[in-house]
Amino acid sequence: MIARLISSLLLVLLLATPLRAEMLRMAVTTSFANSGLADILLPEIARDTGIELQLLIVGTGQALRLGAAGDVDAVLVHSREAEEAFIAQGHATHRREIMYNDFIIVGPRHDPAHVAGAGSAAEAFARIARAGAPFVSRGDDSGTHRAELSIWSRAGVTPSGAWYRATGQGMGAALNTASGMGAYILTDRASWLNFSNRADLVLLVQGDPALFNQYAFLPVNPARHPHVRAQEAALVEAWLTGPRARELIDGYRLHGQQLFHFNATPMVTK
Structure with missing residues (x-):
């Protein structure tokens, strides 16, 4: 069922990175992908970490269902109540705020x-x-x-x-x-x-x-799905909350308007 949903509903964005790059599958929202910010961030993540991000572009609800099924390694979504329920159900280890618009x-x-x-x-x-x-x-x-x-x-x-x-x-x-x-x-x-x-x-x-529209990064729980790339997810999370991400996120403009505001917070675990 999940495979059919992926094939019929998801647009996979795969950016080329150096050979032998590690892969991380991340479900993200259409608003994030359509903003153009992903096109700015992904090559920089690949350059700095050696991790190639494969984005599955869906709505928040579907992104969380993919995470719950272990079909992605992490999600980047924007619905705090749903995110907190996702963590409470054991599907993610924690929630990390990244940016808002x-x-x-x-x-x-x-x-x-x-x-x-x-x-x-x-x-x-x-x-x-x-x-x-x-x-x-x-x-x-x-x-x-x-x-x-x-x-x-x-x-x-x-x-x-x-x-x-x-x-x-x-x-x-x-x-x-x-x-x-x-x-x-x-x-x-x-x-x-x-x-x-x-x-x-x-x-x-x-x-x-x-x-107000907060975006957060949630790594899928490896205790629930041992095959997920937890180490790579941690590296991407560290990058997304670091100074280079702040520079790129706050500096991104469309028609002269700043679209996202970096506000990464300390790690929250449960």
Whole structure:
């Protein structure tokens, strides 16, 4: 089952590194991969550590399922509650925060639900629901989808009905759907800046603390899966929390905007 899921759902990114490089399989989110930051970090990791990273690009939920099955050596995801449950279930040895960025709410320029004046993301969502304005959800158990559901909960809304469309797809496909429908959508800022098919969509809501988006690295537990490359995972983790990673992460820009902020924290073990 897992092999079929990998073959049908995952895009494998394999960057060339020197011969006899060690391999590490890491499941990462679509927002991280689509941001372009992976293209900057992976060659540097290979150069400094000799480890070739093979990225399996999926949503957070699927990334954690791959980790639980032992099909990857580590995961880099962005849903703290799910990550902590993953550790509590014994699938990872610990969680290490690496960097953060933010979500934003975009929607049609004419803003029929008047969300641009909302004081919070939850109020914006409440206005969308009251207006019955079209909203596109990823609906794929990704970190973005889980963040969206959390905001609906804060708004006191259970989204349903003709105005709410769950695509079950990644961020790019969901943005394309929103663009075609003239709908509101929650997206990470990096995906929005990389998105060219905007049509009438514009950025309407940003800056709410509820839109904070933390990324964390979780090595798969070798006690649960003895075949995982724990030593290589530790080396990659050390690199991701070191000065070169800080320089590259904080220095990465799209259209003049900083997308990620390095905030690696001390090791937390359980």
